[in-house]
Amino acid sequence: MKKEDKHKSEVINLNAVKKYYYMGDNVVKAVDGINLRVKKGDFIAVMGPSGSGKSTVMNLIGNLDVPTHGDIYLGGENTSYFSESDLAELRGKRVGFIFQQFNLIPNLTVKENVMLPMDFQGVSKQEREEIARELLSKVGLGDRIDFYPNQLSGGQQQRVAIARSLANDPDVILADEPTGNLDTKTGEKVISFLKALNKEGKTVIIVTHDLYVAKHAKVIYWLKDGKVEKKTRKRK
Amino acid sequence: MxxxxxxxxxxxxxxxxxxxxxxxxxxxxxxxxxxxxxxxxxxxxxxxxxxxSGSSSADKVLIMSKGSGLAGLDTAFGLTKDEVKAVENVPGVFEATGSYFKAAEVEYRDEQIYTLIGSYDPKVPLVMEIFGIQQSEGRMLKPGDEKHILVGYNYQVKDKIFPDALDVNSKINVNDVDFKVVGFLEEIGNPQDDAQVFVTNDFMEEMYDENLSYNWVVAKVDLKNIDEVKEKIEKTLRKERDLEEGKEDFFVQTFDEMIxxxxxxxxxxxxxxxxxxxxxxxxxxxxxxxxxxxxxxxxxxxxxxxxxxxxxxxxxxxxxxxxxxxxxxxxxxxxxxxxxxxxxxxxxxxxxxxxxxxxxxxxxxxxxxxxxxxxxxxxxxxxxxxxxxxxxxxxxxxxxx
Structure with missing residues (x-):
C-alpha cells in the first residue's frame, strides 16, 4: 500500500490529544496525550477502568467535545478549526453513536427515530422513509417501525439505536458501553450486529470496561489515567 | 428552518x-x-x-352649556331668544336656531313612561340636520304644527317602550296635552335618544308659559372662516351674558371639533x-x-x-x-x-x-x-x-x- 493511500484510509487520527479541565488551581487531566489511529474497516475497543478517560476519548472521537491540546483528524480533515455547525454536520454524517442507555427519543416512533439524523442532513422525506425501513428490517425490527421506544425491550431499543447510527451511512460507528444495560444473551446479539457491520466494511469503535466485549475487537487500546497504557492486537 | x-x-x-x-x-x-x-x-x-362626521355638517357650530353633554339637560343654562338673535347677527353666521328640552311624561293607552320632550324650528331644522336625522316613517314637523308630535324610533316597536306599537296618527298624551303622532325618527341607536319626542319651538312656547330658554343652539356659518366666526360668537355671547373671558358658562364648538x-x-x-x-x-x-x-x-x-x-x-x-x-x-x-x-x-x-x-x-x-x-x-x-x-x-x- 502506498503512503498516500494509507493516509486516505485513515478514518480517525488523534494526534497528541489532551483534554484538561481547570477547576480553580487544580488541573484534571482527563485525557493526557493520546495518539490513536483508526483505519477504515478497523474494529477497535477502548478499554479502561472508570476515570481512565475513555468516555472523554469517545466524545473527542465523536466530535462532541474539543481537545484542549492536539489535533483530531476525521477523514483526513483537521477538526480543530471547524465551527460548531460544521462539527455538527461532520458528526451527523460521519459518526454514528450508540449509547449504553440507547437514548432514543421517546416521543418519536422507531421509524422517526431512525429518520431524524437524515432529517438534519436534509435527506428527502421519501428517501428517509426508505432508508429507515431498510435499516430497521436489517436489525430485525421491520415489523415494529411504528412502535414507540417504550413499547420495546432493551435489546430491541439498542437495535433501533444501531439502525439510527447507520442512518447517514457514516464511516465510524461509535459505541459507548453498548451492552452495559443488557443481559448477556441480548448483549451478545448486539455485539454480533456490530461485528456484522464491521464485516461489511464499517469502522467500529467500542468503548467498554468489559473485557468480554472488548475481546471481539481486532485492536484493544488500554487506557489508564488519560494515557494509552498498552495496545494489543488480536491474532488472526 | x-x-x-x-x-x-x-x-x-x-x-x-x-x-x-x-x-x-x-x-x-x-x-x-x-x-x-x-x-x-x-x-x-x-x-x-x-x-x-361624514354628514355634511362641517359648517355647523354648536353652543351649549359647559356642564352638560348633548342632551342639554342642564336646566340652569339657557340662551334667550335675544341672545340667539345676537348670534345670528354675528358676521359670517347665516342662521341660528335653538332647541328647548323638558322632562316629559308620555302616556299611551294607560301606560306612562318618562323621557325628554325636545323641540326645533321646522323652518330652520338645523338641530335635526346636524346629525342627519330624518324620519323613518310619516313626516318631520312642519311650521304651524300644533298638537302634532314627532317621536323616536322605538315607539313603533312593540314592547320596546309601550306594550303596543304606535302608528302614524296614533294619539298620545305628553305632559297632559293630547298629541297626534305625525312621524317616527330614524334609529339613533341608544334607548334614551330613541325614546325622545319632538314638537315645534312655537308649540313648546305655548305649552310652557314660563320663561323658556334654549338648551342648545346650532348655527350655520361661513365654512371658510369658521374658526374666526366661532370666536366672534363667543365674544358676542360673553358680552350679552356679561361674562369675563375664561368664565363662560357656555361653550362654542364646531361640529368637527365635537366629532x-x-x-x-x-x-x-x-x-x-x-x-x-x-x-x-x-x-x-x-x-x-x-x-x-x-x-x-x-x-x-x-x-x-x-x-x-x-x-x-x-x-x-x-x-x-x-x-x-x-x-x-x-x-x-x-x-x-x-x-x-x-x-x-x-x-x-x-x-x-x-x-x-x-x-x-x-x-x-x-x-x-x-x-x-x-x-x-x-x-x-x-x-x-x-x-x-x-x-x-x-x-x-x-x-x-
Whole structure:
C-alpha cells in the first residue's frame, strides 16, 4: 500500500490529544496525550477502568467535545478549526453513536427515530422513509417501525439505536458501553450486529470496561489515567 | 428552518405536556380575547363616529352649556331668544336656531313612561340636520304644527317602550296635552335618544308659559372662516351674558371639533383598555418563557442526544422557537375565535337593549393582527429558552440524568 493511500484510509487520527479541565488551581487531566489511529474497516475497543478517560476519548472521537491540546483528524480533515455547525454536520454524517442507555427519543416512533439524523442532513422525506425501513428490517425490527421506544425491550431499543447510527451511512460507528444495560444473551446479539457491520466494511469503535466485549475487537487500546497504557492486537 | 421529524418531535412534546401547554395557552389567549373584543367594539365606534362626521355638517357650530353633554339637560343654562338673535347677527353666521328640552311624561293607552320632550324650528331644522336625522316613517314637523308630535324610533316597536306599537296618527298624551303622532325618527341607536319626542319651538312656547330658554343652539356659518366666526360668537355671547373671558358658562364648538372630541375620548378609553390587555399578554409571555425554560431543562439529555446525531445549534434553536411560536399561534387562534364569539354575542345583547350604535366591527386585519401578535409574542418568549437550549454542551447533556 502506498503512503498516500494509507493516509486516505485513515478514518480517525488523534494526534497528541489532551483534554484538561481547570477547576480553580487544580488541573484534571482527563485525557493526557493520546495518539490513536483508526483505519477504515478497523474494529477497535477502548478499554479502561472508570476515570481512565475513555468516555472523554469517545466524545473527542465523536466530535462532541474539543481537545484542549492536539489535533483530531476525521477523514483526513483537521477538526480543530471547524465551527460548531460544521462539527455538527461532520458528526451527523460521519459518526454514528450508540449509547449504553440507547437514548432514543421517546416521543418519536422507531421509524422517526431512525429518520431524524437524515432529517438534519436534509435527506428527502421519501428517501428517509426508505432508508429507515431498510435499516430497521436489517436489525430485525421491520415489523415494529411504528412502535414507540417504550413499547420495546432493551435489546430491541439498542437495535433501533444501531439502525439510527447507520442512518447517514457514516464511516465510524461509535459505541459507548453498548451492552452495559443488557443481559448477556441480548448483549451478545448486539455485539454480533456490530461485528456484522464491521464485516461489511464499517469502522467500529467500542468503548467498554468489559473485557468480554472488548475481546471481539481486532485492536484493544488500554487506557489508564488519560494515557494509552498498552495496545494489543488480536491474532488472526 | 426545521423539518418533518423535528416538527413532529416538537408537537408531540407539547401534546405530552398537555396540562402545561393548556395553561400556557390559556394565559395568552385570555389577553388576546380581551384585546380582540375591545378593538372590535372600538372599530365599531370609530365607524359610527365616522358616519356622523361624514354628514355634511362641517359648517355647523354648536353652543351649549359647559356642564352638560348633548342632551342639554342642564336646566340652569339657557340662551334667550335675544341672545340667539345676537348670534345670528354675528358676521359670517347665516342662521341660528335653538332647541328647548323638558322632562316629559308620555302616556299611551294607560301606560306612562318618562323621557325628554325636545323641540326645533321646522323652518330652520338645523338641530335635526346636524346629525342627519330624518324620519323613518310619516313626516318631520312642519311650521304651524300644533298638537302634532314627532317621536323616536322605538315607539313603533312593540314592547320596546309601550306594550303596543304606535302608528302614524296614533294619539298620545305628553305632559297632559293630547298629541297626534305625525312621524317616527330614524334609529339613533341608544334607548334614551330613541325614546325622545319632538314638537315645534312655537308649540313648546305655548305649552310652557314660563320663561323658556334654549338648551342648545346650532348655527350655520361661513365654512371658510369658521374658526374666526366661532370666536366672534363667543365674544358676542360673553358680552350679552356679561361674562369675563375664561368664565363662560357656555361653550362654542364646531361640529368637527365635537366629532374630534368624541374620537379622542374614544382613543383614550380604547387605548387604556388595550394597554391593560397588552400588559396581560406581556405577563403571559413571561409565563410562556418560564414554560419553555422548564421544557428545556427537562429535555437536556434529549438535546444532547439530538446534537450527537447531527443537530446543529440552530436546529435546536429552531425546534424550541417553533414550539413557543406554535403555542402563541394556537393561543392566538383560540383567542380570536373566542373574542369574535363574545363580541358578536355582546353586540347582539346591546342591540337588544337598544344600544344599536355600540356594535363590534370585524375587520379581517383584526383577526390577522391578533393571531400574528400572539404568534410573535410566543416566538419572543421562546428566544431566551431556545438560545439556552442551543448552547447546551452535548457532552454535559448526555451525562445529565
Amino acid at each position: 426545521i423539518s418533518t421529524e423535528a416538527v413532529k418531535y416538537s408537537l408531540r412534546n407539547l401534546k405530552q405536556r398537555k396540562a402545561r401547554s393548556f395553561f400556557t395557552l390559556l394565559s395568552i389567549f385570555m389577553g388576546i380575547t380581551t384585546i380582540f373584543i375591545f378593538i372590535s367594539f372600538g372599530l365599531g365606534l370609530y365607524a359610527y363616529i365616522g358616519e356622523l 374630534e372630541g368624541y374620537s379622542s375620548a374614544l382613543d383614550i378609553v380604547i387605548g387604556f383598555v388595550v394597554l391593560i390587555a397588552l400588559i396581560s399578554v406581556l405577563v403571559s409571555a413571561v409565563n410562556t418563557a418560564n414554560t419553555m425554560i422548564t421544557s428545556v431543562i427537562e429535555r437536556i439529555k434529549e438535546i444532547g442526544v439530538i446534537k450527537s446525531i447531527g443537530a446543529k445549534n440552530k436546529t435546536i434553536l429552531g425546534i424550541f422557537l417553533f414550539e413557543s411560536s406554535f403555542l402563541g399561534f394556537v393561543a392566538g387562534v383560540i383567542g380570536v375565535l373566542l373574542g369574535w364569539g363574545l363580541s358578536a354575542l355582546g353586540g347582539a345583547i346591546l342591540n337588544n337593549v337598544g344600544y344599536g350604535f355600540l356594535q363590534p366591527s370585524f375587520s379581517p386585519w383584526l383577526f390577522v393582527g391578533c393571531i400574528a401578535f400572539a404568534t410573535i409574542t410566543g416566538a419572543i418568549s421562546g428566544v431566551f429558552p431556545a438560545y439556552k437550549a442551543s448552547k447546551i454542551n452535548p457532552v454535559d447533556a448526555l451525562r445529565y440524568e
